[in-house]
Amino acid sequence: MNKASYLWTTQLLSYHPGGISIKIPIPYGKEFVDLDVQIPHEVIAPNQVEVGDLSQIITDSLNNPVGTGSLNEFIKNSDKILILVNDATRPTPTSKVLAEMADILREHEDVRFMVATGAHRGPNEEEYRYIFGETYDEFKDRIFVHDARKDEDMEYLGVSSNGTEMYLNKMVNECKNIIVIGSVEPHYFAGYTGGRKAFLPGVASYKTIEMNHKHALSDAAQPLAIRGNPVAEDMEDAMKVLKDLNVFSIQTVLTADHGLYAMVSGDLFESFDIAVERANEVFCSKCSRKGNIVLTAAPYPMDIDLYQSQKALENGKLALEDDGIIILVSKCRDGVGDDTFLNLLCCANTCEDVMCKIDEGYKLGYHKAAKMAQIGVYAEMWAISELEDETIRSAKLTPCKDIQETFDRAVERIREQGKEPYAVILPQGSLTVPLLE
Structure with a gap:
């Protein structure tokens, strides 16, 4: 079937x-x-939702960001750009988004990519092609993989109010201009995936991830919970140490069979909040x-x-x-x-x-x-x-x-x-x- x-x-x-x-x-x-x-x-299954034209959804989102200028403006005003993408454990349509962005990315002299693995392993060849699609062969020499266990790749940037010490991959602070491509769906202890998760745990050190994830032992760390959830609140609070970064966020919301339902671009937090509302329309089902x-x-x-x-x-x-x-x-x-x-x-x-x-x-x-x-x-x-x-x-x-x-x-x-x-x-x-x- x-x-x-x-x-x-x-x-x-x-x-x-x-x-x-x-x-x-x-x-x-x-x-x-x-x-x-x-x-x-x-x-009990994800809800059926009406899906529009994929290319049109992506184009409209990139041209009409929330809380920031357009993607074109972001790229033209950035000397170095680092694009953070999910690993293969997420069905994020990264390849489709990159295909729509390819022309403008080619025009930039210094664009790099990083697979934000968190504490997961790096991708194999098949998974690289799953993530990057038709852009892989063109950009593969600029692709890096985050390894949370390589302390020499990390830089200390500060501490959250909950005591999480923020060690992040050096490339993030070196580039400062970051494009995040994520997907938002309910998460069993962080409330939701997407948004701030590209940084913590995405490109954080093993020690930093461990300190954050310890909060998952709390009964308040549950799906759909953001306010009052110590994991989600720690992630958001930890982002304050990254206030000097220039971030353009691309947050996708998928259907159950991985079609693109919605995409919200622009400010990291505003795009995430809107994507959460759209994700609830898909993944929250009455029982x-x-x-x-x-x-x-x-x-x-x-x-x-x-x-x-x-x-x-x-x-x-x-x-x-x-x-x-x-x-x-x-x-x-x-x-x-x-x-x-x-x-x-x-x-x-x-x-x-x-x-x-x-x-x-x-x-x-x-x-x-x-x-x-x-x-x-x-x-x-x-x-x-x-x-x-x-x-x-x-x-x-x-x-x-x-x-x-x-x-x-x-x-x-x-x-x-x-x-x-x-x-x-x-x-x-x-x-x-x-x-x-």
């Missing part, structure tokens, strides 16, 4: 309280697996009730590893009853990812033990372990992936292989507990925030 059919299905047949049998396509890697559901359920079974999938490319796929669990838990079963579906194509969180989960016998060990001292990645352990305290966590069973067990998840068989087993388990099964299914769990009515 193609993506268009998949989206049509999940939207049109989104609520079945009477238990009508229906096949629901679940993404697994780049393919879809039909799930036959014969119990009362509802499918009539919680389920004792929640199946939540990490769609490609967010299924790159277990570290990234955890976001689907975090969104799914918002629709999960206590003592229920949550099923993660993700290929985890690159394995575990940053294994710090897995090492912590491995050395603890129970999810309660994980939380106790985190209290003894924080390391980057522990927030992932904490978020997973918090679910495991009150619910069962199952996972369908290509990871080794022992690896899945180490993460305090029950390993499973077949989507249909696993779902049917969950239904039986709930019935054995004397409860009527009710399922909430998130085919795009990494991108969908259930809003309980």
Whole structure:
């Protein structure tokens, strides 16, 4: 089934309280697996929105920025330019935006690009071409990759009011004229992606990212939360040390199948705030009730590893009853990812033990372990992936292989507990925030 059919299905047949049998396509890697559901359920997916012409959306946004002059003016008035782009774990349409900007970029003598990886690994050749598209061969000699672990590449710029020491890649302050290309969608502990995230964690040192992400242990660090969220507030506060930078922000908002819904350019904060409103129109979906079974999938490319796929669990838990079963579906194509969180989960016998060990001292990645352990305290966590069973067990998840068989087993388990099964299914769990009515 193609993506268009998949989206049509999940939207049109989104609520079945009477238990009508229906096949629901679940993404697994780049393919879809039909799930036959014969119990009362509802499918929670990103909302269908009307999409205009891609080139026109980009052109209109670049020519009508908020809070700043046009992109042309920015480029003409900048002696050096550094363009920050997302890595391949985000479906940001960077290549499409760069293609529209290519002519004016060619006219400038000193334009460089940096893949803002945060603490992630750098891209491989396939991922470079995914990020840069048709502009890659022309600009590849000017592309740099941020490495948070290379202290020699970092420069200390100050400290936030929360105590986060801002060490950023030297190239940022050297160029001072920064174009940011990001995408805004709900994020499980930062509130939203995009905007200020290009700098922290995008081009920050490992130490800086670790200090910021420690705030993710707070209960207030949740999807959609900005005010009162210590992670989001620390990011915004940390940007004060970058007040001397000249930033032109390009923030995209995508549909669930990665089409371009909206783009807002101009001032970093104004463009982000507007993009947040547009992102809510896509990714916040009403949910009539919680389920004792929640199946939540990490769609490609967010299924790159277990570290990234955890976001689907975090969104799914918002629709999960206590003592229920949550099923993660993700290929985890690159394995575990940053294994710090897995090492912590491995050395603890129970999810309660994980939380106790985190209290003894924080390391980057522990927030992932904490978020997973918090679910495991009150619910069962199952996972369908290509990871080794022992690896899945180490993460305090029950390993499973077949989507249909696993779902049917969950239904039986709930019935054995004397409860009527009710399922909430998130085919795009990494991108969908259930809003309980």
